[in-house]
Amino acid sequence: MDRSLLDVCLPSVAEVFGYWDRCRGARAMPRRRDIDPVDIPRYLPSITLLDIEDVDGDGVGIYRYRVVGTREVALRGDDPTGKLVQEGYFAESLEGLLSAYETVRRQRTFLYAPTAFWSETYKWIDEDVLMLPLSEDGDTVNQIVVFCAPRTDNREQRL
Numbered sequence: 001m002d003r004s005l006l007d008v009c010l011p012s013v014a015e016v017f018g019y020w021d022r023c024r025g026a027r028a029m030p031r032r033r034d035i036d037p038v039d040i041p042r043y044l045p046s047i048t049l050l051d052i053e054d055v056d057g058d059g060v061g062i063y064r065y066r067v068v069g070t071r072e073v074a075l076r077g078d079d080p081t082g083k084l085v086q087e088g089y090f091a092e093s094l095e096g097l098l099s100a101y102e103t104v105r106r107q108r109t110f111l112y113a114p115t116a117f118w119s120e121t122y123k124w125i126d127e128d129v130l131m132l133p134l135s136e137d138g139d140t141v142n143q144i145v146v147f148c149a150p151r152t153d154n155r156e157q158r159l
Contacts, residue, residue: 005017005112005130008114009112009128009130009149010128010149010151012043012046012147012149013112013128013130013147013149015043016040016043016047016130016132016147017110017112017130017132019035019039019040020035020110020132020145023035027138028108028109028133028135028138028139029108029132029133029134029135029138029141030134030135031134031135031136031138032134032136032143035134035145043147044069044070045069045070045071045072046069046071046072046147046148046149047067047069047072047145047146047147048065048067048068048069048072048145048146048148049065049066049067049068049143049144049145049146050063050064050065050066050085050101050143050144050145050146051063051064051066051142051143052105052141052142052143052144060098060102061098061101061102061105062084063084063085063098063101063144064082064083064084064085065080065081065082065083065084065085065088066081066082066143067081068080068081071148072090072148075090075123075125076088076090085097085098085101091115091117092115092117100113100129100131101131101144104131104132104133104141104144105133105141105144108133108135108139108141109133110130110131110132110133111130111131112128112129112130112131113128113129113130113131114127114128114129114151115127115128115129115148116151126150126151127148127149127150127151128148128149128151129146129147129148130146130147130148130149131144131145131146132144132145132146132147133145
């Protein structure tokens with residue numbers, strides 16, 4: 001990914017990206033301890049932090065929800081904290097979501113993904129999604145920060 005996302009994304013996405021970019025400095029990605037929630041309090045409700053525990057037999061990352069912001073919990077109607085992504089994902093498809101996480105993990109880069117879908121509870125989800133890698137050793141992605149910014153007010157809509 002390149003910085004062209006800044007030309008099309010929501011201002012809040014650009015701000016979160018800018019913060020992550022400053023935290024990493026000259027490195028490919030920052031460490032978790034470089035990110036201080038005190039610096040971005042207004043965005044915390046829309047942030048999810050994933051741990052990458054290992055890879056499975058096929059070489060695919062094993063992702064677990066470590067922290068899920070209050071906005072994300074409210075949208076889902078459930079708090080997946082502590083669950084594997086397969087048990088608590090909120091996306092159009094598990095395959096698409098895992099593919100995005102795998103792109104971030106394997107390429108060690110951020111990913112910007114405008115997303116729109118009907119949730120299982122008939123909520124229209126229309127948001128900018130930003131996935132940002134974190135690495136303790138500077139090489140291996142061990143966590144991913146996911147920031148979701150609504151492009152609409154996400155009022156519940158019925159089919």
